Amino acid sequence: MSEARTGTDHYVDASTQPETRGIEVIGDSERHGRARDLFFVWAAPGVSILNFTIGATLILLGLEIWQAIAVIVAASLLWVFPGLIAASGPAAGTSGSVVTRAMYGIIGNKLFVAFVGWFIGAVFLSLTWLASSFMGADLLRRIGLDDPVWVPIGVTVVVSAVTVLVAIFGHGLILRIYPVMAVVLFVIFILVSAFILPTVDWGYAAPEPLGGVALWSAISVGFTILASTPLSFINSPDIARYLPRSTKPSHIAAATALGGALPFIVFTSVGVLLATGLKASAFDAGIDVALFDLLPGWIGPLLVVGVIVNTIALNAMTTYTSSMALQAIGFRLRRIPAAIVVGVVGTALTIYLVLSSSLLEAANLLLQFLVIVSGPAMAIYVVDVLRRHYVYDGVDLFDDRRGGRYWYTGGWSIPGIAALLLGGLATAMCLATDVWAGPIAQALGHVDLSVPVGMAVSAIVYAVLSRTRLGKEGRL
Template identity: 55%
Template structure:
């Protein structure tokens, strides 16, 4: 039922129930009190190019070195082959850029916009799992890397107890991260430019210091060919793809932009921010894999680098790892705090951010006590693609089918008969498409932790990303296309 027909049938439905509007501060020096409420036109501000640094800061990550090195060190690819796959996967950064254009159009968070896909009730289940609980787990997995690195440095500085050091670094890092999320959008917009530049300087110094010791003429002793080569190429593509496909929260960062901001500029700034300098660091990791030993991946590439750095540079490197983690997780908590609101929990954004931070800190402490860094990264990659591939694909398909036409107030109409009530509050087309896409992704996934039966049958070719996206997009276009055309025609 369209919004027009619903209104005609019942005059009382003319104005959807919206979250209460109040004066909201959007300054970097005060906590952001706005949650999922629609951003009014007179509160819109900023430029599309500001998004470049918002997405650059999280990408300057030492884990990109580890993933890059695994292509040559573990998967057996030549340097040029690893670089080729990396550059091919970088085009997927267009997807979070495309998702970001829905933010200014709807004026609210992505967790609310997706009600158009899954329905008012169905979206609660999707966001409760992916946008909140899984966010808490991923918070922990990113904080673990910073905790191990910080604790390692403190131990080298004669800190008496490594376990206490792990917990201490985890708690302090988490507390600062939660503060970033509490101050919110304005702080992220202003601070991340300086963070991105500072991290670039630190990592450039580290890479410049390590460069002379790298074996630039590296070649595999037994070059791959045939099916084993294609298997390694597809697995590497899946690993590199996990990063851009995970940023389906990009609308949260763009929702304050003026409504008339050109979509092409939003896509470009977001996509380029995702690509640079993350791809440069990953590329250096590919080359570095031909120099370091296999034991480096057991503890993490960052430990090998730390041992080679001079005393004056090592603390700056560790600080860079921690600051990068804060930048990445600050955005995660910011989005997750609104996700908790969008599923109907009667809580404001700031208490929600604190709650999610406490949850992530608890997970972090459990992980640092019971697992190694590489185990944590493997766990993250195992879950990430199964969830992020179909949800990103369906989100992109919905924007394309609607031609990015979202009416913010309708997204908050939670009453039966509303535009996005669908069938009993569930968007069957969206839910079926995401579940089918997740199953397809799982069947073709091939990692050291899990190999899907179809992937195994094809000789461990990892086709999880292309197949999962194709299944999700095609199904959603077929199932949801007719109803979306009716909805957009009503406006």
């Protein structure tokens, strides 16, 4: 069996000390907290300028205000999926990157976590650090520090360092400070929204009203961009795993889903309204620059603080869970050194994007391609927790011997791997982006059905194959 199985010493999950626990199984005596604590943990990352950016994109696609908000509400319903899988954390007492061994097998899961888990983590680390880098650099430019290379790099490095520090202190600190972060961010972004509202064109009409296939293309592409956010949080079990085993899954699902969905709806809708009052040249300059130009001078620094706090909230969580993913892959690293490695990789990717793209371009393209892996992976996870009724044995998940419960076929779960590959292929064939349009998307006039089709294919393939001998646990 692998070395990291259960915590042998009693561990105290406190906010005042670095968390040394990694993927080890959490004993019942060490469990604590309530499901409702998760609400603010998920709300803080959602109060984001990235939501402003995504909302503005819907207007750029040619949608009317009511159409854009309807798409936002529809996409917000997908937050139920991170909620549903979150309860597998306390059920197994370990991280989601270990629980997925039940879906992909001991060896198959290593590749899944390495490519799928790390890809999702890297994208969100870079996107949110990118936002803070652009806005921090723009603020410094306005006070005279305008080096186009070293200023954004400097902002990225400073924010990254603070983010990794929070991830090092881990779960206890996250539970303690995220409620405060959520309140601070809500106040800042509501204040910013109040100054945006007078600029809104409430009678806005798209320059060229869309209809027919063109309308459905815009709606579907917008939905795909929005859907990538909730579908990417396959790490929700990691945050919930310290909860007592008796905590109701429905309560965990509700707190996680509502915490993510409510700020998602509010601030993405504000981004829609913001875009109605902007000229085309403002989009060319960037949403971050446009915001600064709309706001009184004294609010600009406050907005940058909000962006940086939100960046730390989202990326500290991502770095924290990605550090455990490194352990689940098989790297013999303690969680704290693993968090530092994750931070260095994310920082390097962010610096590359800072020097090569705009926030709007980077966000839209990366979020669309993200669903190729995040949608199928989320669908498989949801099917698995529902068919098992949240029954996972944490000790069995660490049994990596041939013939162990999750060894399956030579260390691979054929149902999980097949569902992931076929779902990803179906997603890619239905995806419509500026640089790639799958054959199905092209045949439909660039209508993007990647999310529903990819998730449906993965869910059906996994559910069917899991009932055959290929899904029999413990095979050699």
